[in-house]
């Protein structure tokens with residue numbers, strides 16, 4: 001059962017209620033559409049190890065409730081997230097209009113460096129579309145986000161959304177834009193990475209001590 | 218035709234209960250609405266999902282909902298506070314206060330006619346008369362009723378009086394005023410006032426469980442009496458509806474008791490021990506309760522030494538699990554306020570099913586909102602322990618086994634059914650339904666008769682409850698027996714003689730005593 005991995009990343013899924021956040025998580029982890037969903041109460045939790053540029057990355061995913069009454073509670077879970085899927089429903093303009101607020105929340109409460117992927121979900125419902133692709137992609141550009149449209153129903157672009165987000169974080173790591181050794185970035189080294197680090201002859205004490213060793217899943 | 222109170226003597230002493238001196242009351246059966254009722258009351262009988270009316274756009278200014286909050290908030294109480302703070306910032310344009318409506322008799326009669334379509338309605342409104350929730354129909358259809366209820370309650374309140382209930386033909390209308398909310402139940406199925414009160418109480422607790430009392434009070438304080446609470450209750454229609462149904466169909470709610478899954482006591486103890494040792498192994502502090510439930514029944518419970526879990530709070534937990542099938546296959550981390558425990562703040566619950574093959578659900582409740590990963594470890598450890606010790610098989614078997622007492626084992630043909638409540642532990646055990654209670658109508662009718670029986674036994678002012686009540690009837694003969702330690706309500710064939718009924722109950726009590734540690738949770742482990 002032991003999965004070894006190089007990095008452990010905390011992800012958030014945020015966005016209005018009913019946009020399909022829980023369905024995206026389920027599709028990503030189980031590979032199927034879940035049609036018995038009810039509104040999430042608080043948060044639902046899932047994890048999966050994926051391969052990103054030759055590395056094993058374990059994603060710890062917090063799927064938050066979109067309903068207003070949970071807003072203050074779920075915000076307290078943002079801290080330490082490295083990435084977020086910011087989800088809206090392409091058939092709901094209301095969910096699109098709320099994006100900026102969700103984004104502000106994520107950047108201020110998680111980390112200013114949080115990697116956010118904008119996900120326009122339910123793209124299978126082309127006939128009911130209220131938010132044109134171009135409009136959303138302009139919004140993404142203006143706010144420095146990567147944009148993707150997905151369908152939790154058909155599975156289209158679901159894995160891609162999570163992988164894109166993980167890739168962005170690893171790129172930032174490699175370019176030195178973010179530093180995994182600093183606390184609060186939502187990145188921890190896994191066993192495999194630590195071994196590699198040791199083999200490289202770098203010190204594992206000191207700065208690494210705030211990167212807890214997470215050896216099993 | 219109904220013959221009330223035929224014979225009325227003094228309540229018997231416990232020693233002379235064999236002397237035929239108990240109250241004898243003839244009762245005509247009242248009709249009850251249809252629906253399905255499972256063997257153990259756990260399936261919704263009616264579709265009372267209800268509505269929280271749609272919120273018009275423009276009512277909510279989304280752009281200010283996500284106002285920055287103080288990140289240092291760490292005590293659970295501050296959840297409630299910050300929720301309200303966020304609200305205050307929004308300050309949308311309040312609709313102008315509605316002019317005081319005058320209600321014509323005609324309008325009132327129309328509204329009451331509307332009620333006849335359904336056996337029961339529950340209404341929740343603000344003190345300003347703003348509709349918040351109704352079990353059936355839309356707020357528009359029922360606006361005149363909301364206005365009527367509000368007028369009645371305001372009228373009496375203004376005169377420093379309270380309105381508890383009144384009859385209108387066959388309708389019983391019951392009120393509960395718990396600032397800042399007014400609740401009312403309208404029933405035409407002959408439910409007793411105490412039964413209706415229990416339902417309103419559960420609905421009220423259910424609302425508190427998602428908001429906390431502190432937040433509820435503050436939101437009206439800060440946003441004004443016209444604040445539309447439906448905004449904060451969106452998505453809770455189902456759990457409110459389920460609470461109403463549970464209160465109707467499960468005598469445990471009205472009796473303020475909890476149903477326990479029958480299980481070999483050593484297996485049950487092993488579960489509690491496994492939770493406690495997993496918690497200790499993971500060095501988790503701040504865990505308040507650990508609970509295992511399955512289909513509205515308690516399997517076991519562990520608790521922090523100084524706290525007890527009130528049955529009303531446990532019903533909130535049971536309802537939460539029953540209403541959210543999506544807890545299956547995932548780990549959830551949910552805020553929940555248990556009003557009897559602390560109505561000012563949230564507990565945080567780690568919720569997960571024990572395994573794919575085992576329908577039982579484990580809830581770990583803590584005051585520490587950051588304990589998710591720690592509790593996730595506890596759960597993992599717990600499942601490891603269960604798997605190693607084969608307890609998981611025992612638990613699964615118990616979940617799939619009989620969930621009630623099987624009267625066939627006693628072999629009394631004319632003892633048809635019973636409900637037994639241990640008054641010390643507030644735990645409840647009932648018989649499996651058997652003929653003649655086959656259809657859900659017949660079962661519900663029996664439950665309704667029990668409710669009236671409970672009322673008759675307890676609603677005696679300063680006289681204290683009756684000890685024994687023998688009540689022959691056309692459909693069945695009912696016998697209630699109440700002592701400081703237990704309450705027992707039973708149904709016999711209409712032909713049973715009192716002596717014989719009482720001696721059978723005596724034997725039943727002995728049987729229950731003998732099986733006590735299988736039918737009830739006799740001890741809870743603490744940490």
Ligand SMILES: Nc1nc2c(ncn2[C@@H]2O[C@H](COP(=O)(O)OP(=O)(O)OP(=O)(O)O)[C@@H](O)[C@H]2O)c(=O)[nH]1
Nearest residue numbers: 017018019020021022023039040066122151152153
């Ligand atoms: N057609 C279509 N429907 C979807 C898709 N994703 C989700 N849905 C539906 O949208 C509804 C809401 O989905 P959820 O995943 O529960 O929404 P959520 O964002 O988790 O909502 P909250 O938990 O309340 O925040 C459900 O009825 C889903 O069946 C999709 O890609 N296509």
Ligand SMILES: [Mg+2]
Nearest residue numbers: 021022039040
């Ligand atoms: Mg969800």
